[in-house]
Amino acid sequence: MTPPPALEVAGLAYAYPDGHQALFGVDLTVERGERVAVLGPNGAGKTTFVLHLNGILGGGAGTVRVAGxxxxxxxxxxxRRRVGIVFQDPDDQLFMPTVRDDVAFGPAAGGMRGPELEACVQRALARVGMAEYADRPPHHLSFGQRRRVAVATVLAMEPDLLVLDEPSSNLDPAARRELAETVRSLDVTVLMVTHDLPYALELCPRSVILGGGLIVADGPTKELLLDAELLAAYRLEIPFGFDPGRA
Amino acid sequence: MGAGHTHKLYRHGVSRVHRLPAHVKLVAAFCFVLVVVATPREAVWAFGAYAVLLAAVVGAARVPPGFVLVRLVLEVPFVAFAVLLPFVAEGPRTEVLGLWLSESGLWGAWNVLAKGTIGVAASVLLAATTELRALLLGLQRLRMPALLVQIASFMVRYGDVIADELRRMRIARESRGFTARGPRHWGVLARTAGALFIRSYERGERVHLAMVSRGYTGTMPVADRAGTTAAQWSYAAALPLAALAVCLLGWSLV
Structure with missing residues (x-):
């Protein structure tokens, strides 16, 4: 029997209590080990979509399954153990007094204690190259370091699906490259929500475009980025000087 | 890990006092302050004895005395009230340096000043020898309501973030030519405070989302559970017990 896909979303619709409808029936299947970018302009419903993946939002129509x-x-x-969401602002994600405590938070909430917990924290920090910063308070790290620690906080939970919300925002080019290397080195299914098209091309072989609360395109990232008409219709733009055909 | 990675009240060091578990130190400091407060104010010598006891702890912890003395300054706004007492209190008056001051007011001022100073010195010493995170864990182990510990821990974590946000807002204001000069500009400052409140509130919501996403169900997991030995308790008890002896002597002599 083949294992179920990492993520199966079918007919997902959601309206906020104030009546604003953000999602109109999203269908998306992500296989194990895939890296998929969810592209869309601000206000397309990307964050609303993400918050459905671990049940923070719900109650609308449709279903979401994670590894079945x-x-x-x-x-x-x-x-919430299987789906690790890395939020956009690391200061929202890192709420404990030290990096070590923060990375330990998720596994400890799941009941892990003692040397096993410590080993898990060390492993997660090592995977993002931040092992020597365990005793620092998060506010003494640079923005890029904080974002990598934020990734470690969810890696510590050994998620089946890693969700990155605008991972490249506010990063300088070096931090951006370091994060890309980290993501590529992980053996985990990744869903990356972004409007940074070169970053999507760099990391994700497949992309979908979320526009007006629906998945309006799904295909190899390069093909989508070469379709100027499609991009223009959903307020997505290739940055000046970047040629996806030659990247 | 140097001082730059911890809070300003903490002084990194290696001593028996530093090594004591935080909850043991908390209990010792709390009992000590209770005993000091229970001492009759007329037993002036007793407060000197307390100061000597604290000085002994400062020595044992190898904290420079100047470090504690400078930090005592944070008491000043709280004792300003004590200075007023001799002027406003009722009762028979006595002459001090050419001023006619109330006797009961003078005793009241002395009472607030002496007990306040000893209490603040004990707290500064506790903070100087215990890391913030350890203090929070200590409070948790002492069964302080989990919600209060969480609030304190968030205050520690986000104090700097919010101060930084406020600083950026001030820079943005000043970059557009605004400097607060007098009451006419208080409206702008009030709106800044309002905006900061809303931003912090919204951040609180986002932090909560991030916590729930990682399995938060209302309680924080306690990470370390190192045991406490009887020797540690008895070492820490030395300060409050010595103070208790002074206090009892004070009551029997008054």
Whole structure:
């Protein structure tokens, strides 16, 4: 029997309590080990979509399954272990007094203790190249370091699906490259939400475009980026001087 | 890890006092302050004895005395009130340096000043020898309500973030030619405070989302559970017990 896909979203629709409808029936399947970019302009419903993947938002139509497990209340603890979301602002993500405590937070909430927890923290920090910063308070790190620690906080939970929300925002080119290297070195399914098209091309062989609360395009990243008409229709733009055909 | 990685009240060091578990130190400092507060104010010598006891702890912790003395300054706004007491209190008056001051007011001022100073010195010493994170864990181990510990821990984590946000807002204001001069500009400052409140509130919501995403269900996991030995408790008890002896002597002599 083939294992279920890492992520299966079917007919997902959601309206905020104030009546604003953000998602109109999203369908998306991501296979294990894939790296997929979700592209879309500001306000396309990207963050709303992400918050459905671990059940923070819900109650609308449609279903979400993570490695076969439906995202429903009785499964939330397991779902939140399986889905690691790295939020856009690392200061929101890193809320404990030291890096070590923060990385330990997720596994400890899942019941891990003692030397096993410490080994797990060290492993996660090593995977993002931040092992020597365990005892620092997060606010003494640079922005790029904080973002990598934020990635470690969810890696410590050994997620099946790593979700990165605008991972390249506010990073200088070196930090951007370091994060890309980190992401590429991980053996995990990645869903990357962004409007940074070169970054999507660099990291994700496949992309989907989320526009007006629907998946409007799905294909190899390069093909999507070469379709100028499609990009223009959804307010996506290739930065000046960048040629996806030659990248 | 140098001082740059910790808070300003902490002084990194290696001593028996530094090594004591935080919750043991918290209990010792709390009991010491209770005993000091319970001492009769007329037993003036007793407060000198307390100061000597604290000085002994400063010595044992190898904290430079100047480090503690400078930090005592943070008491000043709180004791300003004590200075007023001799002028406003009722009762018989006595002459001090040409001023007619209330006797009970003078005793009241002395009471606030002496007990306040000893209490603040004990707290500064506790903070100088204990890292913030350890203090929070100590409070947690002492069964302080988890919610209060969490609030304190978030204050520690986000104090700098919010101060930085405020600084950026001030720079943005000043870059557009605004400098606060007098009450006419208080409106702008009030709006800044309002904006900061809303930003912090929204950040709180985002932090909560991030916590729930990582399995938060209302309690913070306690990471370390190192045991405490009887020797550590008895070493820490030396300060409050010595103070208790002074206090009892004070009551029997008054």
């Amino acid at each position: 497990l439906p995202v429903e209340k009785p499964n939330f603890a397991e779902i």
